[in-house]
Amino acid sequence: MSLLYHKSMAVLDKIVPSKLQPLWMHPAGPKTIFFWAPIFKWGLVIAGIADLQRPADTISPTQCGALLATGLIWSRYSLVIIPKNYSLFSVNLFVAGTQCYQMYRALSYRHNQKTIV
Structure with a gap:
């Protein structure tokens, strides 16, 4: 399950707009x-x-x-x-x-x- 999570996050990291990156990468963010x-x-x-x-x-x-x-x-x-x-x-x-x-x-x-x- 962890491998699936990491691969899907790697794909989503590329899709998230740059304006939303601070929220996306925040320690309490959607990840x-x-x-x-x-x-x-x-x-x-x-x-x-x-x-x-x-x-x-x-x-x-x-x-x-x-x-x-x-x-x-x-x-x-x-x-x-x-x-x-x-x-x-x-x-x-x-x-x-x-x-x-x-x-x-x-x-x-x-x-x-x-x-x-």
């Missing part, structure tokens, strides 16, 4: 996992935004807490690694933000249910 992992992680943000339409009684505070913690931990990590990965930082900040709001909705709903009874 690395540091670029693609945050791109795919935006799926969690999209799912979190879609979940804003869910009724609050179906939200799992445990799941929200886990995703919130993950978002905060990886946001911090992305700023201490070398090279700094700002795309990883931004996606994890959004994951944490959406889950923080979902956690608020779930806990608020549960609190209101206790005061009604």
Whole structure:
């Protein structure tokens, strides 16, 4: 698999326009996992935004807490690694933000249910 990757990158290196070469050759550029992992992680943000339409009684505070913690931990990590990965930082900040709001909705709903009874 590594041989296939290296050969395909050698071909693509010749095709990438000179204006895009700094991005292409960057240590966190498209030739690395540091670029693609945050791109795919935006799926969690999209799912979190879609979940804003869910009724609050179906939200799992445990799941929200886990995703919130993950978002905060990886946001911090992305700023201490070398090279700094700002795309990883931004996606994890959004994951944490959406889950923080979902956690608020779930806990608020549960609190209101206790005061009604």
